[in-house]
Amino acid sequence: MSGKNNMGFWHDLLKQSGEIFLKITHKFRLNSIKSFVSLFLVGVSLSVAIAACSNGASNSSSSTDAGGSTASPVSANKQDVKVTLVSFAVTKAAHDAIIPKFVEQWKKEHNQNVSFEQSYGGSGSQTRAVIDGLEADIVHLALALDTQKIEKAGLIEQGWEKEFPNNGIVSKSVAALVTRPGNPKGIKTWADLAKNDVKLITADPKTSGIARWNFLALWNSVIKTGGTDEKALDFVTKVYKNVPILTKDAREATDIFAKRSQGDALINYENEIILAQQKGEKADYVIPDVNISIDNPIAIVDKNVDKHGVREVAEAFVKYLYTPEAQQEFAKVGFRPVEETPQTKQLADKYPKVKNLGTVGDYGGWDAVQNKFFADGAVFDQIQAKR
Numbered sequence: 001m002s003g004k005n006n007m008g009f010w011h012d013l014l015k016q017s018g019e020i021f022l023k024i025t026h027k028f029r030l031n032s033i034k035s036f037v038s039l040f041l042v043g044v045s046l047s048v049a050i051a052a053c054s055n056g057a058s059n060s061s062s063s064t065d066a067g068g069s070t071a072s073p074v075s076a077n078k079q080d081v082k083v084t085l086v087s088f089a090v091t092k093a094a095h096d097a098i099i100p101k102f103v104e105q106w107k108k109e110h111n112q113n114v115s116f117e118q119s120y121g122g123s124g125s126q127t128r129a130v131i132d133g134l135e136a137d138i139v140h141l142a143l144a145l146d147t148q149k150i151e152k153a154g155l156i157e158q159g160w161e162k163e164f165p166n167n168g169i170v171s172k173s174v175a176a177l178v179t180r181p182g183n184p185k186g187i188k189t190w191a192d193l194a195k196n197d198v199k200l201i202t203a204d205p206k207t208s209g210i211a212r213w214n215f216l217a218l219w220n221s222v223i224k225t226g227g228t229d230e231k232a233l234d235f236v237t238k239v240y241k242n243v244p245i246l247t248k249d250a251r252e253a254t255d256i257f258a259k260r261s262q263g264d265a266l267i268n269y270e271n272e273i274i275l276a277q278q279k280g281e282k283a284d285y286v287i288p289d290v291n292i293s294i295d296n297p298i299a300i301v302d303k304n305v306d307k308h309g310v311r312e313v314a315e316a317f318v319k320y321l322y323t324p325e326a327q328q329e330f331a332k333v334g335f336r337p338v339e340e341t342p343q344t345k346q347l348a349d350k351y352p353k354v355k356n357l358g359t360v361g362d363y364g365g366w367d368a369v370q371n372k373f374f375a376d377g378a379v380f381d382q383i384q385a386k387r
Contacts, residue, residue, distance in 0.1 A: 080115065083114060083313055084308075086138070087118070089251075090333075094335065102317055102326075103115075119136070122251060136301050137300070137308060139156075143213065143360075148366060155304065157302045165322050168298055168299055172296060173270045174269075174293065175268075176269065177266075177267060178257065178265065179265050183286075184264075185197065185265070194239050194242070195242075199242055199244055200242050200265050200266070201266045208248065213294050217291065217292040225356070237386055271333065275334050278333070291357055293359045295360065324344065
């Protein structure tokens with residue numbers, strides 16, 4: 001029905017209502033003020049209702065912008081938005097610098113306030129927390145194996161690695177050998193860790209994410225220099241015989257080495273050591289020429305962003321983490337940039353060069369690595385049996 005016909009319909013209805021009202025007042029003698037007021041209110045209520053309906057009918061339409069297209073969810077919804085980021089501990093310094101920049105940019109472009117609820121801790125414990133109910137919208141974890149666990153729990157959709165550049169890797173580091181002041185045992189290469197008089201502190205790869213990287217770095221040091229699986233197994237077995245205690249996680253390993261002064265060497269992330277030095281802590285360390293790329297992925301937790309209605313903002317934030325501005329902040333706290341830019345090159349040039357860098361992809365990806373090395377009865381269990 002056209003707008004013109006609508007107006008005619010409501011005009012006729014109002015006219016008829018008025019006539020009915022007059023007939024009522026003529027039929028019944030108004031012998032009291034009470035009767036008059038009652039009839040007056042009936043008439044007013046009817047008129048207001050008709051006017052409201054008429055106005056609603058003439059104004060009903062879908063929300064569009066000036067160009068006639070449907071308004072976007074962001075422009076239509078001006079309320080504040082909260083995004084929950086769950087990450088592994090040593091990324092906090094970088095995220096603390098990056099988030100305000102993103103918030104400012106989003107406000108400028110969309111006139112919408114975004115706040116971040118943040119949680120930091122060990123990658124393994126953060127993974128368990130998300131699976132157990134911590135409603136993360138974004139997870140930035142130490143290794144893809146942890147992200148895959150959240151995927152298998154039904155919270156992240158398959159194919160998350162392809163949603164962002166570099167298979168979802170947004171930060172990376174390499175393995176470092178931390179030694180006692182002055183390096184009294186002369187530890188310079190992975191091979192030195194197999195010497196009889198060297199004690200190594202590391203976590204258990206069955207329970208720690210960083211310890212899996214440590215194990216892979218040791219294995220990779222043999223394979224990347226032309227060794228066979230048999231030689232790698234022999235070398236790694238000797239190294240783990242030099243480990244007096246396997247800690248539950250990397251934090252406990254660091255405490256035993258630094259605070260209890262046990263062991264001659266500790267395997268750690270390069271970025272962790274750099275961050276510690278920036279906080280005033282002293283550490284002697286070596287970056288071996290043969291090394292492993294410690295790749296940290298980021299992913300959208302699909303089930304949660306859809307539940308919270310924040311997918312658009314969450315995806316925009318993850319994309320922002322790949323910008324030169326954000327990558328520069330990662331580089332400032334010791335991470336090696338995932339893509340070299342003029343902004344990050346100046347910082348990255350300060351890090352020791354790695355001549356022979358392996359990746360988890362060289363060993364078939366994390367599913368293959370997990371099955372070969374860390375599943376029950378696999379290589380690591382076999383090494384443990386020989387200790």
